Structure formats: C-alpha cells, structure tokens
Amino acid sequence: xxxxxxxxxxxxxxxxxxxxxxxxxxxxxxxxxxxxxxxxxxxxxxxxxxxxxxxxxxxxxxxxxxxxxxxxxxxxxxxxxxxxxxxxxxxxxxxxxxxxxxxxxxxxxxxxxxxxxxxxxxxxxxxxxxxxxxxxxxxxxxxxxxxx
Numbered sequence: 001x002x003x004x005x006x007x008x009x010x011x012x013x014x015x016x017x018x019x020x021x022x023x024x025x026x027x028x029x030x031x032x033x034x035x036x037x038x039x040x041x042x043x044x045x046x047x048x049x050x051x052x053x054x055x056x057x058x059x060x061x062x063x064x065x066x067x068x069x070x071x072x073x074x075x076x077x078x079x080x081x082x083x084x085x086x087x088x089x090x091x092x093x094x095x096x097x098x099x100x101x102x103x104x105x106x107x108x109x110x111x112x113x114x115x116x117x118x119x120x121x122x123x124x125x126x127x128x129x130x131x132x133x134x135x136x137x138x139x140x141x142x143x144x145x146x147x148x
Contacts, residue, residue, distance in 0.1 A: 012077040017063045039067045070111035081121040
C-alpha cells in the first residue's frame with residue numbers, strides 16, 4: 001500500500017488547507033495555548049498575500065487561517081533549510097499582522113498572529129530539543145533573537 005508523504009508541499013497543503021479539524025488539532029497540539037485559548041473553529045484565508053504595491057514582495061504560505069477571535073495562524077512545512085528562513089517567517093507573520101487594520105481603526109483591535117513552522121532540519125543545533133518557541137525572542141534562550 002502506498003501513502004502520500006505529508007511533508008510534500010502539495011500533500012501538506014491539501015491535508016491541512018482543506019480539513020479544518022486537522023489543522024485545528026495540529027495547532028492546538030503544537031502551539032503554547034492554554035485551555036481557554038484553544039482553537040475551536042477556523043476560517044481559511046488566502047495563502048497568497050499580494051502586496052498593494054506591485055513593486056513589493058509577494059508572499060505565499062502553505063496554510064493561513066483565523067479563528068472566531070480574529071487570531072491568525074500561518075502554518076508552513078519547510079523541507080529545505082535556508083539561512084533566511086527565520087526572516088521569511090517574521091516577514092510573513094508581520095505582513096499578516098499589519099493587514100488586520102484599515103485607516104482609522106484602533107490599534108486595540110489587533111489580534112495575535114501565530115506562525116507554526118515544521119522544519120525538516122535542526123536549525124538551532126546548539127540548543128537541545130526539537131521544539132523552539134519564539135515570541136520575537138526565543139522563550140527559553142533569550143540570546144536567540146529573530147533579527148528585524
């Protein structure tokens with residue numbers, strides 16, 4: 001019997017981009033959310049974030065969705081590591097964050113943006129473990145900062 005590889009880009013997007021129960025389960029299992037913060041419902045958003053100015057950079061993520069509270073979630077499967085990956089994660093999350101507001105809206109309306117990135121290689125080899133939680137700065141190792 002043959003199975004599709006869930007790490008393959010197309011398979012990953014089909015599984016988690018078309019089955020809300022699976023992406024909610026993945027997010028709830030891997031994000032550091034408390035019981036009262038768990039995701040119970042999602043709405044898929046376009047995975048392509050086209051810039052308003054055509055001279056700006058276009059962004060395409062694997063899965064992008066939001067919950068009833070307005071929190072956004074970006075999920076990426078990254079098989080081939082590049083040194084710029086952390087900056088790309090920050091860029092995509094920042095773009096999703098700033099696009100929440102229109103002219104005249106209050107900053108208090110901004111909701112968090114979570115980016116869950118499944119990476120095929122160890123990208124912090126000097127640190128123990130396979131799970132790394134950043135809030136712009138690595139939660140357990142404050143010397144690890146995402147530049148920018």
